[in-house]
Amino acid sequence: MSNRIFCLLGKSSTGKDKLYQSLISDPELGLHRLVPYTTRPIRTGEQEGREYHFVTEEQYEALRDTGKIAEERSYPSVYGIWRYFTVLTGHVDLDRYSYLLIGTLESYLSLRRRCEETYGPGRIVPLYIEVEDGERLARALARERKQEKPKYEELCRRFLADTADFAPEKVRAAGIGAEDTFENRTGQFDRCEAAVRKRILQKIRE
Helix, strand or coil: CCCCCCEECCCCCCCHHHHHHHHHHCCCCCCCEEECCCCCCCCCCCCEEEEEEEEEEHHHHHHHHHCCCCEEEEECCCCCEEEEEEECCCCCCCCCEEEECCCHHHHHHHHHHHHHHHHHHCCCEEEEEEHHHHHHHHHHHHHHCCCCCCCHHHHHHHHHHHHHHCCCHHHHHHHCCHHHHHEEECCCCCHHHHHHHHHHHHHHHC
């Protein structure tokens, strides 16, 4: 048995949040939350401490200055700089638990370097979720329409940014192969979930 940090990766609107909630509530997997932080505004339907810890710029700076941030990314949204980051210090115990978080390709690579330094190689596992771009855009638009104040400009910016951030050559360079990649087509969530769950159990039982 080997505890791991499992990192759900993928472009926006690929169903990572739904998949995360399903996996984290599975008692057989026994995964613990590793909740990332962000300075972006909370969205309708989100909850503090579930999708993210929502903090101010000042709180981010305090965590950074005390060296508690394991990795971070900053994105220039149309509403200003939005920061996303992960804190590992003090609440991660890989001797006892496995963890699940949602991240980007950039955050996965940064966390992998940090984990290798702290715990040794192979302790962080990517779970890359794919959706065809047209289907993904339709999902993103439907989700944004449900927001109290839809941010369509930001939706477009993020869609294009994801295309660059998750370019196939970058995914390959990160060492993410077919065994780490799962397609989440509309109407086939259960199939995707089952495949991801099988991969998690395989890695925990190694």
